[in-house]
Amino acid sequence: MTYRVYDYGRVGKDGKKRDLHIEKALAVTNRVPIIRDKSSYPHVADxxxxxxDKLNLDGKVMKRMEGSVSEESFASILILEGKGEIICGEETLSFQKGDSFFISAGSGSYQIEGVCDALVTTIREKAAPVRIGIDIGSRETGIGLVDIHDKLLASRVLPVDVSHSPEKMIEEIAKAALLLLERQGIAIDQCVGAGIGVPGTIDRKAGGVRYSNNIRWEQVRLKEEFGKYLPVPINIANNADCAALGEAAAGAGKECQDIVMLTIGAGVGGGVILDGEIYQGKGVGGSELGHMVIVEDGKECTCGRKGCLEAYVSVNALAKEAEAVSGKMLSPEEIFCRASEGDMALKEVAEDYVRKLGTGMVNIVNIFRPQIVIIGGSMAGQGERLLSPLRERVLKDCFGGSNAELPEIQMAALGKEAGIIGAASLM
Ligand SMILES: [Zn+2]
Structure with a gap:
């Protein structure tokens, strides 16, 4: 809101003097004089x-001020009195009364020398900042509030109704996020941003979803639509990438910078984190590890190719194989259990599953050499039953074998929280 208190005698388009808002301006002005205290750098307003903050260099006791401008805020400096020099990076500029300087965020250290009074304005540090993490899946959407230590403070789940338009779905999700903030007593000002994970091909720069077969979205301006309801900065990414980021931030990959995560559910998603950042190649869309071919001219995959990893190791693919030999729809748990109890037909199915997953795993390790490979999704519940034969396989078949530094292979630690925490850590 701007109130005009003086107009320099100018007139509007109609030739008349423009309205002044003196009463309104006076009503919101603090006219109590600021009491000068002795300290050189007092707080003026918050x-x-x-x-x-007020800067006072008297040229005697205080001749020089050193400041630092982090990524979190710019510094705007208005010289009220005096003269001197301001030095930032390679640049030195002299100043006098009335000059103002804007030092952009992340500029690093700067110095002010001379005799002067100045006002230094910065963005206020947020108290206990909170991030919103939204994980849109094919069946449900997880919404959470995450603190700076990557701890999930509160969350809720919304069912996904694909009969709703994307815009309608986004409105529902955004309003649910705002309600969650309200219920936790967290002001929107305390919220530094919202990260959103979505299945499908994501254009992170443009903030849009190009295509998602799971939720039937095509060309959705996700960031723009969410921005209508959430007045905070927004970042988006593929949800498998978010799950990997979440495990990197607070789960099995904590302390690791180079992580590959395979999310095995109805399909097989993959997230690659290199040097702590999502690897997404040069263009749009991330890595699609589930669609590496492990059997030439093999089984048909949902993507249209044949022999993809997903066509062999998704939960659906495993269930189909088990059904073919047992005549029943079995969960992965039941399949691995019965196999270990001596059901020969299911034992063969389980062994073939481990072989195929092992082939994919060896390929992943040979290409990326990460510090850790994490298995997430519904297959994560299989624990050591699945991990120990996979580790054997990787040790036997990876290039360099026991002479190479092979990555750890672990199950995901966070479950559904990974996607929410990962989305939040986009901010
Ligand atoms: Zn495929």
């Missing part, structure tokens, strides 16, 4: 958004 609001929800900005902090203003």
């Amino acid at each position: 609001c929800d958004y900005f902090t203003v």
Whole structure:
């Protein structure tokens, strides 16, 4: 809101003087003089958004001020009195009364020398910042509030109704996120942003979803639509990438910078984190590890190719193989259990499953050499039953074998929280 208190005698388009808002301006002005204290760098004002500090260099006791401008805020400096020099990076500029300087965020250290009074304005540090993490899946959407230590403070789940338009779904999800903040007593000002994970091909730069077969979205301006309801910065990414980020931040991959995560559910998703960042190649869309071919001219895959990893190791593919030999629809748990109890036909199915997954795993390790490979999704419940034969296989078949530094292979630790925490860590 701007109130006009003086108009320099100018007139509007109609040739008349423009309205002044003196009464309104007076009503919101603090006219109590600021008491000068002895300290050289007192606080002048604080609001929800900005902090203003007073700089006083007397040229005797205080001749020089050293400041630092982090990524979190710019520094805006207004010289009220005096003169001197301001130095930032390679640049030195002299100043006098009335000059102002804007040092952009992340500029690093700067110095002010001379005799002057100045106001230094920065963005106020948020108290206990919170991030919103949204994990849109094919069946449900997880919404959570995550603190700076990657701890999930509160969450809720919304069912996904694909009969709703994307815009309608986004509205519902965003409103649920706002309600969650309200219920936790967290002001929107405390929220530093919202990260959103979506299945499908994501254009992270443009903030849109190009295509998602799971939720039947095509060309959805996700960031723009969410922005209509959530007045905070927004970032988006593929949900398998978010799950990997979540495990990297707070789960099995904590302390690791190079992580590959295979999310095995109805399909097989893959997330690759290199140097702590999502690897997404040069263009749009991330890695599609589930669609590496492990059997030439093999089984048909949902993507249209033949012999993809997904066609052999998804939960659906495993269930189909088991049904063919047992005549029943069995869960992965039941299949592995019965196999270990001596059901020969299911034992063969389970062994073939481990062989195929092992082939994919060896390929992943040979290509990326990560610190850890994490298995997430509904297959994560199989634990050591699946992990120990996979580790054997990787040790036997990876290039370099026991002479190479092979990655750890672990199950995901966070379950459904991984996607929410990972989405939040996009901010
Ligand atoms: Zn495929």
